[in-house]
Each structure stands twice: as C-alpha cells, then as structure tokens.
Amino acid sequence: MKNLLTDIAGVRVGHADDAALASGVTAVIFDTPAVAAIDIRGGGPGIREGAVLDLANTVEQIHGIALSGGSAFGLEAGGGVQAWLAEQGRGFAVGGALIPIVPGAICFDLSNGGDKAWGRFPPYRDLGYAAAVAASEDFTLGSVGAGLGATTATFKGGIGSASAATRGGVKVAALAVVNAVGSVTVGDGPWFWAAPFENGGELGGRGWPPQFTPEMLAMRIKGGAAATAVENTTLAVVVTDAALTKPQAQRLAMIAQTGFARAIYPVHAPLDGDVVFAAATGAKPIDPLAGLTELGMVAANVMARAIARGVYEATALPFPGALPAWKDRFG
Template identity: 75%
Template sequence: MKNLITDIAGVRVGHAHDERLASGVTAILFDTPAVASIDVRGGGPGIRDGVLLEPVNTVEQVDGFTLSGGSAFGLDSGGGVQAWLAEQGRGFSIGTATIPIVPGGVIFDMLNGGDKAWGQFSPYRELGYQAAAAASDAFALGSVGAGLGATTANYKGGLGSASATTPGGIMVGAIAAVNAIGSVTIGDGPWFWSAPYEVGDEFGGCGMPQHFTDEMLAVKIKGAAAATAENTTLVAVVTDALLTKTQVKRLAMMAQTGFARAIYPVHAPLDGDVVFAAATGNKPVDPLAGLTELGAIAANTVARAIARGVYEATALPFKDAQPAWRDQFRR
C-alpha cells in the first residue's frame, strides 16, 4: 500500500509539466475499461466528455481521466492521452473504428507567473501524451503534473492522493488537483480542515487547534473581488468494487462531500469543482448499506487527498509566488 490511487489494481498515473509554463497534466489510466460517472458542483467547470458520463447516456466505460492546468486550453490534454491510448489499440469499438474514451477537467492556472505565450497551439496535447506515456503505479505528489501551477487562498496548491479499505475489503482511492478559491488550512495556521480524517502523519499530524477564533473562521477567498479569479479542485475517485454506472454516479456524489471537509469555502461560483468516479473491479457491494459505507469512506479519502496536495506542494520559482505550507511549517 502506497497510500495512492494506484493501490487500486489496474490503475496507473503519470505526470507531465513544464516549469517555464508553470502548468502541467496528470493522466489516470485503467488497464481495462472502467465503469465511470461524474458529479459537478462548482459554478465554473471546464470539462471534456462530462455529459457522456451521466447514467442516462450510452457509453458505460472509460479508458482514463485527464486532469490539466491551462483553463479551457488544457482540454487539449485529453487528445494527447487519447492519442497514446490509440497507439496501444485501446478504446471503444464502433465497427472498424476504435475510439479511446478519456473524460477530463481543467483548472485555471493562467495567472501564476508562468509564461503562457505559447503561440498558435497550446502545449497541452503534447503534455497529455507525455503524461500517459509516463503512467505507472508510483507517482509524485505536490507541485507536479496538473498540480504544478495550482494555488489556494493562502498556500500553494498541488496534486494529492490517498487510499483506504472498507471493513469488508473494498478499496477506494482518490487523486486531487487542488486549485481552490478557498483555504485548505484553518486560518493561516498549520492545521488542515481534513485533520479528523488524517491517517498517521500523512499531512503533518498537526491535528486541530485547541479552539477556534473569529480569524480562523473568516472566509478567505483567492483573488478577492478580482473578476479574473478562477479556480477549481479536480478529483478522481476509483474503487475496485463492482458497480453499475448509476451506482458510480452516487459514489461520485457522496465523494464530493470530501471537498466540504477539506476546503473552506467550496463549490463557489468561480470554482469548477468536479469528481470523476470509476469502478474497476468485481467485488460485489450491497446496493444500500454497502454503497453508503463505500461513499462515506470515499469522501474521507478525498478530504485526505486534498490536504496532501497542499502539504506536499512547493512554491513556484517566481517573484511574489504564493508560499507553500512547508515554507511556513516545515515538518
């Protein structure tokens, strides 16, 4: 167990990023197609193939997900992942055609100091291809891939992941690109809102403050009144349970609860918060109590992944770059 989403058998993750660009891509790939769905609660989402994932629509399975920086330009990254999968002969067969299915989402990291003057075509398609080619069962956290250019209201955002197992042996993992309009910490202190769900010292073991002050509960908003402030936390949740597409939709909805446990405020008009969810396995789950338990643990796992993304992040090498949590509280 690596405490990563790749603890789920058949899941691989790869990153590609450009330090000068201060942005990147993370690809989540499945060795065999996975039943998938989606839950969207942010007011400004940027999504590729999101409607495809609704239970009323035909395609049941996907070959992977893509998380990317670059705002709407980053949607090109899905084409790069799709190109790599096509080379492997992967995809949805329609007659003699094979089409890889790769939904994805983007974060807004266009104002973080990186050089976004890329010319006629954005680099995200190539970054998507590189991320897919790099996918494995071990991957870095923090300022990497889709988390390279991420920020929050007070500390550098990043890429986090976590995993858990239900008492019945069902596994669930989450990966998060944390670029929230709100804060992942309580005030400007070392404590994470996710602290009640922490396993070991995976994000510092700081616990909760002894008491809450008005300053701790004050709403911190990245960019404040700036009309250009745009943000998003992207999450993918994967389980090795055997679920229908409708059940995966419910899993995504319950997992989204983890955002509220980890970020304050969240699901705002300028957030694009999205949970992609997938089921890869053949372990049956009771459709009522079992799915409820799985969803509750998935939400906890999402909260942990979000905290780890900020805990593991490092500051961008630019003047006036947002400080990282570790710059203030090295642990």
C-alpha cells in the same frame, strides 16, 4: 497500500509538466475499461467528454482521464491521452474503429507567473501524451503535473492522493488537483480542515487548533472580496475496485464530493469549477445499499485527505510574489 490512487489494481497515473510554463497534465490510465460517472458542484467547470458520462447516454466505460492546467486550453490534454491509448489498440468499438474514451477537466493557472506565450497552439495535447506514456503505479505528489501551477487562497496547491478500504476489504482511493478559491488550512495557521481524517502523519500531525476563533472562520479567497474571475477549481478522481453500475458510480462521486467540504473552506463557490470523476474496476461485489453507503463514507474521508495532501506536499513556484508552500512556513 501506498496511500495512492494506484492502490486500486489496474490503475496507473502519470504526470507531464513544464517548469517555465508553470503548468502540466496528469493522466489516469485504466488497464481495462472502467465504469465511470461524474459529479459537478462548482460554479465554473471546464469539462471534456462530460456528456458521455451522463446516465442517459450509451457509453458506460472509460479508458482514461485527463486532468490539466491551462484553463480551456488544457482541454486538449485529453486528445494526447487518447492518442496514446489509440496506439495501444484500446478503445470503444464502433464498427471497425476503436475510440478511446477519455473524459477530462481543467483548472485555471494562467496567471501564476509562468510563461504562457506558447504561440499558435498550446502544449497541452503533447503534455497529455507524455503524461500517458509516464503512467505507472508510482507517482509523485505536490507541485507536479496538473498541480504544478495550482494555488489556494493561502498556500501553494498541488496533487494529492490517499486510499483506504472498507471493513469488508473493498478499496477506494482518490486523487485531487487542488486549485481552490478557498483555503485548505484553518486561518493562516498550520492546521488542515481535514485533520480529523489524517492517517499516519500524512499531514504533519498538527491536528486542529485548541479552539476556533472568528478570525479563523473569516472568509479567505483568492482576490479577496473583489474576486470576480472564474479562476479556480479542485479536480478529483475517486476509484474503487467494487463492481458498480453507472448510476452507482455517480452516487459514489456525489458522496465522495462531500469530502471537499471537509477539506476546503469555502467550497463549491461560483468561482470554483469543482468536479469529481468516479470509476469502478469491478473486481469485488458490493451490497447496493449499505455497502455503497459505507464505500461512499470512506471515499469522502479519503477525498478530504487527498485534498489536504495536495497542499501539504506542494512546493512554491520560483516566481516573484508566488504563494509560499505549507512546508516553507511550517514544515
């Protein structure tokens, strides 16, 4: 396993971004339609096609997911991913038409120093198309795609991913765009909140501090106590090769979202738009009670690791006053 979302067979990931814009798009493409659901915990989400994932609604499977910077402008990224899928002849059959189902979510990166004067139309639809074209089994982590302009309270954010398997061999993997209002590190030090779940030195092997002081536990958020804008989000996708129903996929998303609390402090704030998409490719049967519980447990750990890797692998933006990357300080 490569410790990536694409350790799940039939899943590919692609990035497209613009260095001057300091923003971009990440596309998750499913080679065959995947059962999917969503769980939203943040106070300021920006979602495309979220209603289609509601358990009461008809469509059960999706063809891709679009994650984007650009705040509400980035919702157009899903149209680019959808356009590429349509060119491949893939979609939900409605009469004689095929409609690719592409949910998505956005994070706010409009004040990170990049040039957002794009004219009449924002570039996110084209970036979404390019990200879908670029989708493959190997992809880069850190400050790329939807994570290019991402930040946290203390360090540069970015794209992270991780994977694992249950004792029975069911795989689960996560991808996160880390643009949280809170901090992924303990205080201002090198330690990650997700350190207990680290696998193979993927977070630098620093562990936790010898003790937690009141200063370490103090709130660190973008803008400090005067923060007022809804300008933050952690977007995540968790995928498994288990065979799940749509309600089971939503339960997986809900359990996996607990990984946010293991990696970000504070989390799920009114200033965040935290969301988790869960998808299942259906390759392996699973017990609906103990099996799904174990899968969710592993997924939450994988999610925490993916979030921490998004900060660990990030690089600073080349603008005055930009947040440092973790590796600039401790790498």
